[in-house]
Amino acid sequence: MTTTRGLRDSDEPITMLTAYDAPTAAVVDEAGIDIVLVGDSMGNAALGYDSTLPVTFEEVASRTAAVARATEDALVVADMPFLSFGVDEAESVRNAGRLLKEADADAVKIESGPHTVEMTRRMTDIGIPVMAHLGLTPQHVNRLGGYTRQGTDQAAAEEIIDLAGEHVEAGAFALVLEHVPANLAGAVTEALEIPTIGIGAGSDCDGQVLVINDVVGLGEWSPPFARQFGDVRGEMLDAVEAYKEAVTGGEFPAEEHSHVEEDLDDLY
Structure with a gap:
């Protein structure tokens, strides 16, 4: 079984895909994918929402449990949805712990910023593995003004590099870099002792992640940094x-x- 520590020892690029149900998770696991992410991207990809913001903790917990039941080898990482963390540290830690204790996740992922450094430290101190997430953080879409590339000027790039280092020091076991310039992602990867996993961040990261709908061709549209490796929508139709x-x-x-x-x- 893949472990958070084992990711650091891998000589091959890390592979991560989302899954939101047991049948999909079983296929992803059988294919040998290292990490199954039960992402709050389920909002757009599976629940019919326009963004990730409406996704509830209960929805993530239920689907994480389903994915965990169908997964034998891959590491199961559960997303912390909007407002399930960051409002109160005790509640944040409790919610993360419930995803491990009640939904059988192996780790949680948090859309990160200055406000999540100490939270990450607290979670890891009590045994909750944390995957950090910098760059484009979809839960901040209203503040960012859309799903635009991040870290494109010197100040923003330096902030991402600094925050990455702070989360490593706080105990994060891996870092997702989303929709940032490839040279920035390469610099962050070079600077960190933990693996980076990119999405729309170029090829210099230690691994890659995509939404399962984009990979299998389930939707009618996919972002420009994704690639459809199949036509499941066509086959289903x-x-x-x-x-x-x-x-x-x-x-x-x-x-x-x-x-x-x-x-x-x-x-x-």
């Missing part, structure tokens, strides 16, 4: 249309899909 045609055309169910109980002949 073909299958559903074939089912409809078979039912309306009287081809399904056929005789082999039905059972006749001989003892019931006298009912008519």
Whole structure:
């Protein structure tokens, strides 16, 4: 089984994908992906929300438990959704602990900033592994003014580098870098003793993460830094249309899909 410590010892790039349900998690795990992230991206990808902000702690906990039940080898990391942390440190730590204790996550991920350094330290001190997240942090979309690339000027880049170091010192075991310049991600990776995992951050990170919908081609759109490796939406549409045609055309169910109980002949 992949462990937080084992990630540091890997000679190969780390692979991470999101999953929000047991069947998907089982496939991701069987494929040998190192980390399954139960991301609050479920808001857009699975729950029909327009952003990650409406996602509740209960939704993350329920789906984390489902993913954990279907996963044998991958590290299961649960996202801390908006307002489940940062308002009160005790509540933040308690919520993170519940994701490990009740939902069987192996670690939590926190969208990070200056306000999460001491929180990360407190969580790791009591045995909650923390994956930090810098760059584009979607829970701050209203403050950022959209899903724009971060760290594009000297001051912003230096702030990301400094915050990364502070979270390492606080005990974070890995760092997600989202939608930042590749040369900034490379500099952060070079400076840190923990692995970096990029999304829209170039190839110099220690690993990569994408949303499962983008990888398998489940949605009609994916961000420019993603790549569709399949066409699951097309396959699903073909299958559903074939089912409809078979039912309306009287081809399904056929005789082999039905059972006749001989003892019931006298009912008519």
